[in-house]
Amino acid sequence: MASPPTLPISQSATNGGQSQPPIATPAFRSFITRLTSSVRQGLAQRRPWLELVDRSSLARPDSLTDAASRIRKNFSYFRVNYVTLLALVLALSLLSHPLSLLVLLGLLASWFFLYLFRPSDQPIVLFGRTFTDRETLGVLVVSTIVVVFLTSVGSLLISALLVGLAIVCTHGAFRVPEDLFLDDQEPANAGFLSFLGGAASSAAAAAAPAVAVRV
Template identity: 75%
Template sequence: MASPPTIPISSPQSEPIATPAFRAFLSRLNTTVRHGFAQRRPWWELLDRSAFSRPDSLSDAVSRIRRNFSYFRVNYISLLALSLALSLISHPFSLIILLSLLAAWLFLYSFRPSDQPLVVGGRTFSDREVLGILVVSTIVVVFLTSVGSLLISAVLVGLAVVCAHGAFRVPEDLFLDEQESNNAGFLSFIGGAATSAAAAAAPAVASRV
């Protein structure tokens, strides 16, 4: 007996959450990161053993650290990022929690269109309620779990390595333009990425205020 013909049923597919805004965010962030890494110094210059010596005093060590920060800032940020990455990879549960928290901020608040309210279990949440839940969740994750201590310890280890290198690396052979030295601080690379990310997310966030 022949089976009755099957009637095709098409289910509506949900559109990606703020795809243009999210793509703009990724594009600007990618551009900023590429520009920052273009300023990276050669690693062999960072690890030149002949350029290491013990500082004469604490003030000499601080002076070396400041000059080396200005010159090797992108390399130092890479070392800090490596320290964070190794710590998170060695603790997969903490990594999953942080990625989930970041995804919640991006897709539930920053890049969710203001005309698409969040509905969970038949209840509609306002933007203020979503923001409050995300803020409380972030505080709980960072300050009331082991994730916060893991991040702090990883940053401290990275800073210790960076400061030790900056104190013992003799900067006399480093040629840093005065303008670059004055305008580009140790966190300028991070600041540029944060500015680009904020600029990309501003339209979505401003519509909720």
Template identity: 60%
Template sequence: MVSTDPHVLPVSTTATATTTQPPIVTAVVESQPPAVRAFVNGVTETVRGSLSRSRPWSELLDRSAFTKPESLADAATRFRKNSSYFRVNYVCIVALILGFSLLAHPFSLVLLLCLAASWLFLYLFRPSDRPLVLFGRSFSEYETLGALILSTIAVIFFTSVGSVLISALMIGIATVGVHGAFRAPDDLFLDEQDPAAAGFLSFIGVPTTSSVAPSAAPSPV
């Protein structure tokens, strides 16, 4: 006779291991771009965006537009108008003069590059939770910053780097000043913006008041 046992036979349910904790994937961390690459990419994008707002160099070097200013006030007015229009071009001229001056003085260039590398790798790109260890000694954050500041002062004021930078900046500013004073601004580009209201970062693309004036008409009551 068949035995009808009401008891249900236990089913062997081997519970799967619930150890579904996410493992520490170091490859993801390693695949992240380093701080140096992020910094270089940011600088590159900034330079490209600024250069895209530069004026045509043929317009900057138009010989027919150079005339002698009538007075110092006229020269100052010309420089103010030209500097607000050729702002990016003037910055490029000063940067090129500075670069050629450093290339003409390799020792100053090497010192400046070493100083910049020290700031980048010993302070800016170094993890803040780990102290700097050099020659078996640990340096705190304030000690590292103080040493970098003292090194910068020593390199700039006690070597030829400071004189090269100052002379190059003076030559660049003088070149820009002479161009801005002797180039007669014409009405073709002066109508594009108000030179008196243009700020130092006016080439970023802030909308002018002339573009929003029609939409700001008061509604009749």
């Protein structure tokens, strides 16, 4: 009796659904690691929160000039604390509007995984059509404009920032800065600026190779 013919096994069949590697996970992990490290270094420079909310140091300013001077001095001293407050207000606003939060996260994820951290040798194929990098960038830019200016996401972000700035300015105007050690504010400023610079450089360093290839 003749043996049945052996069916050839293709390489694509053995690989199953793993024909394409993950989307730039090492670059994305490096970006998250650098950003997290920069944020931790910046938060380490914050002033004690009890010093920020000391009720005995609150007093009504004598004039608008006095209020502006207090805001300037308090912002120089509590810079990291104030930015943390702004971030908390923004986070609470987004958490209170889950739909806007999901839309914003989806937009950020699209930028990260469809353009910034997507290898240039892995084109986007949708409904049998291959999209070039320029077409992908155009779709992302248009989507960002629509989300920010034509939906409630943009107004929510602006409202949250305005509320946060109002809280910061009110505290800065009523917080008497005479008891603050303003002579050592330069190291704090340097630390905070290094936090911002580190976060920005992390994003640039992680995304620059992918963007440079596409330009």
